Amino acid sequence: MSQGRSPPEVSTPRLNLRAPSLADAPVLGRLADDAGVARMTTGIPHPYPPDAAEGFLDRIGRADPGRQRLFAVEAPDDGFVGLLGFHPNAEGAPELGYWLGRPFWGRGYMTEAVRAAMVWAGGAWGKRFVMSGHFADNPASGRVLIKAGFLYTGDVTPRFSVARGETAPTRMMVWLA
Numbered sequence: 001m002s003q004g005r006s007p008p009e010v011s012t013p014r015l016n017l018r019a020p021s022l023a024d025a026p027v028l029g030r031l032a033d034d035a036g037v038a039r040m041t042t043g044i045p046h047p048y049p050p051d052a053a054e055g056f057l058d059r060i061g062r063a064d065p066g067r068q069r070l071f072a073v074e075a076p077d078d079g080f081v082g083l084l085g086f087h088p089n090a091e092g093a094p095e096l097g098y099w100l101g102r103p104f105w106g107r108g109y110m111t112e113a114v115r116a117a118m119v120w121a122g123g124a125w126g127k128r129f130v131m132s133g134h135f136a137d138n139p140a141s142g143r144v145l146i147k148a149g150f151l152y153t154g155d156v157t158p159r160f161s162v163a164r165g166e167t168a169p170t171r172m173m174v175w176l177a
């Protein structure tokens, strides 16, 4: 992965958001291989194939850094605990996605990570708005986004989840710089 195209490090009181590396693949693959994680995302398959993490990290490393950025979320003592990323949606607008390994849920980590990532996105990355969304049956993610300053747009749109093998109603949200 080319470090020159990587995001800068973003620090929060408890976490470090840094460029992911291929060395994260084993732990990423282990934490992602969880139906409770995968079913709340559009793109994570379940079960998680053995070589999927390396392929994913390799593709991200070659993405256009003006349009797509991925951070590994790192916690003290635990190291890699999850991922947070911005990618262009079907309309080309930046869209936020994230997941945390199950052992690390419920500590306020993702709220802390998203808040810091939005400061970076509106500041150093220069974005004026960011979209996101959560499946209607994932209120915890809705809480994270609300606490990080996202607002519901009112749109509820069906989005396909690879792990579910079907679409799920998705509550869309927007963050304004």
Ligand SMILES: CC(C)(COP(=O)(O)OP(=O)(O)OC[C@H]1O[C@@H](n2cnc3c(N)ncnc32)[C@H](O)[C@@H]1OP(=O)(O)O)[C@@H](O)C(=O)NCCC(=O)NCCS
Pocket (backbone or CB within 6 Å): 036, 037, 038, 040, 041, 098, 099, 100, 101, 104, 105, 106, 107, 108, 109, 110, 111, 112, 133, 134, 135, 138, 139, 140, 141, 143, 144
């Ligand atoms: C959603 C996820 C990122 C939350 O991460 P986290 O670090 O545990 O979140 P936080 O601790 O910062 O905040 C969770 C909030 O959800 C709330 N919550 C948790 N479970 C809930 C539930 N079943 N119903 C309603 N709220 C719930 C918590 O109370 C907390 O809100 P509060 O601070 O207002 O009390 C994590 O559970 C995860 O990765 N899940 C699987 C993947 C996923 O859902 N990704 C997002 C796709 S849109």
